[in-house]
Amino acid sequence: VAVHLDYGNRAESAAECDYVRRWCERFGIIFHVRKIDEVKRATTRRDDYEKISREIRYSTYAEVMEQYNIPGMCFGHHRGDVQENVISNMMKGLSLLNLNGMQASSIVNGVRIWRPLLDFDKDVIFDFAHRYGIPYFKDTTPKWSTRGKLRNHLVPLLSDMYGEGFLNNLSALGAESTQCAELVDSQVLAPIMKSVGQSEVAVWVDCGLLSDQPFFVWKEVFRQICHSIMGNSMVREKPLHELIQKLERLDAGPVGKAKHKNKDAEVGSWITLKKGNRSFLTKDKQLIIFRDQFFPRKPYIGSQFPIVAGNSYSFGPWSVQTELLDVNDPKVHELRDHKPLTVWDLVHANGLSYVFPNAPQLVIDCDSRFHILRAIEKVITDAMPIVSSIGAFDNATSEWVHVTLSYSQ
Known part of the structure; x- marks a missing residue:
């Protein structure tokens, strides 16, 4: 099964979609296309475009996987994409445990992703395509985009400053980041993740196990909960800090440092980790994250039915x-x-x-x-x-x- 996402941002996108369709038909490959009309790169705010298009992508993958009983999706990312990710993720201040931004196998928004080409440079892939007559489209990344500027301006500049070997250094740095992630996962995260329970209604975790951990551990735990268990996007840092503050108030006890009644320590409290999501922190530091559908925007049935x-x-x-x-x-x-x-x-x-x-x-x-x-x-x-x-x-x-x-x- 092949999945094609037609964003419709370029005049030739429809022709490309038709070409891929005919190529798949030639080899007996089921072709599934999702035309994205909800947002356009030229008219939609950049942040909204990235968020909405991402949600559409992964919901499409999930639907196709369910329809055809497929265990995962294969992407064509290569070694150069990882090297660019290391630069980009460092500049964005993202997790030191995930500088690569992608692994050979991972779960993103509840979707199993495989990337079998990560160890290969783009030149090797081109040589293979030329040798065996495999068609491909040229890079259509806009030169004005962040990725386009990185690829066409920053990488050549860094190569001129530090020599071509700097790309290998980026790969090595990304590999060490992955190794550190595996170590932290086995020694720190695994005991915490064992406390995570789940049901159709909610997912819960013992935040008492996180009380003395550095903030990056909090982020990694909730990244695993959001992506691997709930199939959602990651919680932002601000609500995580608010959660930590609530835990500190629980530690203060029923009276609190200011000598006034501490309701959180008596019955627990609600916290919004994400828009459309409600979570409840119990007085014994158990965080219950309700599934998104549990609290509907509109009641499922009217009162007095x-x-x-x-x-x-x-x-x-x-x-x-x-x-x-x-x-x-x-x-x-x-x-x-x-x-x-x-x-x-x-x-x-x-x-x-x-x-x-x-x-x-x-x-x-x-x-x-x-x-x-x-x-x-x-x-x-x-x-x-x-x-x-x-x-x-x-x-x-x-x-x-x-x-x-x-x-x-």
């Missing part, structure tokens, strides 16, 4: 099952006497189960919270299709309603 006992419903990623049970049913006794449910019950079980006396009318009502649900933050239950009751029968009912809420992405 009628429910019929014994029926099943689906609201977005939620499934709701209801059944009527006799008051003497063991399940009623178990759930009726159950201690209040917590956020951990929800996270670990991907849902909740509770009972209440049957009533004349059953509805979805997040504001009507039974005692068993009150230990869960209201902002969480507000995002759930909580089944509640309206009114009561004149005589004590012998039937109870058993509700099971299940979350699945």
Whole structure:
């Protein structure tokens, strides 16, 4: 399967797409094209263009992998791309553990990426293409772009100043960066990553293990969580610093250094690590990062939606099952006497189960919270299709309603 992204930024891009299509058809290769119309390099803000086009790229890869049951995508990056990355990443102040910016095998935004040509210079690849008649397009990187200026101006200047061998030095520096990353991963990151748990609802990590670690370790841990586990882009530095400050307030205890009540140390606190994402830091330093879909922009179902006992419903990623049970049913006794449910019950079980006396009318009502649900933050239950009751029968009912809420992405 071949995936072609047509950005439409150049007049010849459509012709290139058609050529690749015909070449794939000639060799019996399934051709999948994604034409990008949402943004244009000439009219879209640069930061927005890079962000949106990247999201489109990786979502396209993920869709194709799922459609054809493919384990990963192969990219054509070569040794020169890595050398340019080392320069660019140093200038951007990125992680010392990832100067190469790419590995032979990695996971980016939840997509497995393979780069089999990283050990080869571009000249070697050209020679191979010429020898075996493999067509290719010339470099279309705009000369005015950062990558174009680096490739056409900075690299030749550095070669003139330090000699052609400086490229080998960049490769060696990138290789040492990778070796350091492997060492840090095995000796520092691995014990922390063992504390990371995940479910359909959320991912959680013990931030207490990070309390005494330098900031670059924080970044590496959250890079692995975001890319490899959640399939998202990386958290920015500012919210990570805010998270560290919240942990420091937890260390101050319930009273705090300023001798005032410290609510965070009593019940925990919410923090926004990324736009559209909500995370909860418990009082014992466990960070629960909810999956993006858990808190929808619009409710999956309106309040007061009628429910019929014994029926099943689906609201977005939620499934709701209801059944009527006799008051003497063991399940009623178990759930009726159950201690209040917590956020951990929800996270670990991907849902909740509770009972209440049957009533004349059953509805979805997040504001009507039974005692068993009150230990869960209201902002969480507000995002759930909580089944509640309206009114009561004149005589004590012998039937109870058993509700099971299940979350699945």
